[in-house]
Amino acid sequence: MQPAEKKQTALDSLKNAILTLDLAPGSDLDEAGLCAQYDLSRTPMREVLRQLAGEGYVTLRQNRGAQVSEMSHRSLRAFFIAAPMIYGAILQLAATHRTEPQIADLRTAQEAFRAALTSGTTAARALANNRFHEITGEMADNPFLAPSFNRLLLDHARISMTFYDPRDSAEQRNVDLACRQHDQIIAAITARDTTKAVLLADAHWRLSRDRISQFVMPGGLDLPLGTPPQEARA
């Protein structure tokens, strides 16, 4: 395997590991360990880490190594604010600028997503879903919106991984609905129907948002309130 390929492999592999929470937010990355794992020397591995930093996957600290970028309460709030606007813009532009080969790519990604729904792991689903939306970003073909869109996709995948519970049957229905929305999105984009694309972006976002909200603010358990521990009182 060529060195350049090994670099690409390391990049893709690390991205996937971060997207699927295989590498936890905030966890430290051992430079030497990664070098051994991907059979690269430190120089190219450090370049990979710089690239990941540029795309928001990791943060680099002076003299203190790389760590997987955090997902905090604050960033979740920022995510909720930014996502609906950017998602709407991307799908609208995708419907305008999509090319035929891109539509083929999108259909392929959707088939992979549907396959992952029935037989894949939670991580495989998240990656397939992420790939679907990445392609819509490529279709939009706007270098000024792309960086924020991709940053949103990263944390969207991670948030979904955090909250997804395969035992919940309501979850199963939601995922099936999301899959059908993907089909509708493909149809709208193919037809260059920008109005419909924006509406679908909104519906798809709300579905995802509500799923997340339910886990952040679950239904009450109807139990008596506890009392705060001594130290926490005023």
Next chain:
Amino acid sequence: MQPAEKKQTALDSLKNAILTLDLAPGSDLDEAGLCAQYDLSRTPMREVLRQLAGEGYVTLRQNRGAQVSEMSHRSLRAFFIAAPMIYGAILQLAATHRTEPQIADLRTAQEAFRAALTSGTTAARALANNRFHEITGEMADNPFLAPSFNRLLLDHARISMTFYDPRDSAEQRNVDLACRQHDQIIAAITARDTTKAVLLADAHWRLSRDRISQFVMPGGLDLPLGTPPQEARA
């Protein structure tokens, strides 16, 4: 000077040179030359270039060195589509999340901008204006919108540098108006007036957009049409 400082110097210097068109879009960067210029060896200089690539200043091509990112007709169109939306969102969030020290920074940046208007070069104006808007981006405090916003600011500065004509007195009036709008933006942000912030973002954007449009589509010269050269005919 410490190596880390030299890296920062190189990064800042290259950013400024690209923003002010001192380094022309599409021009090749000579790795060895930059190493000599900033007294760095190739390893840290390559990391600087990777960082610049991550922020959209340059593009890296396999085995073919770095080149300053292009500004094409197509990217101008994408810019016009993305800018008003992102700028509005950023100023709205800035009005919500700004802190007192950030307001002080913004006032300082505005003073520098005003000073550059009277005594500075065109490049100094562009950099001061860029800094002002960068601070509004910091105030907005949204890691999902920041990358696109900063990408927009980069090309906004470069487009302004392209089209600015200091001999045009209408330009002078426009710039003075832009400066007054900055004062109003500071006031709205300080007062946490999100509604006004959004309106000002729109007004500020339209002023800039119209300036650019006038240079892209100048008033006709009322002369007869030429004929295409032989080679160009069907």
Next chain:
DNA sequence: TGTATACGAAGTGTATACAATGTGAATGCA
């Protein structure tokens, strides 16, 4: 016993030598 300082190990940043790739000019052949 608590704190401060010094030492050492681990890990990060940089310099440089070497390998691989791309480019362009020169040469040979049609």
Next chain:
DNA sequence: TGCATTCACATTGTATACACTTCGTATACA
């Protein structure tokens, strides 16, 4: 003369040795 091939040079990519910073620990002192 035109085109293809080859070789040399320039430039980029990688490996590795070395320097520096950080952090943990041990020891000395209060």
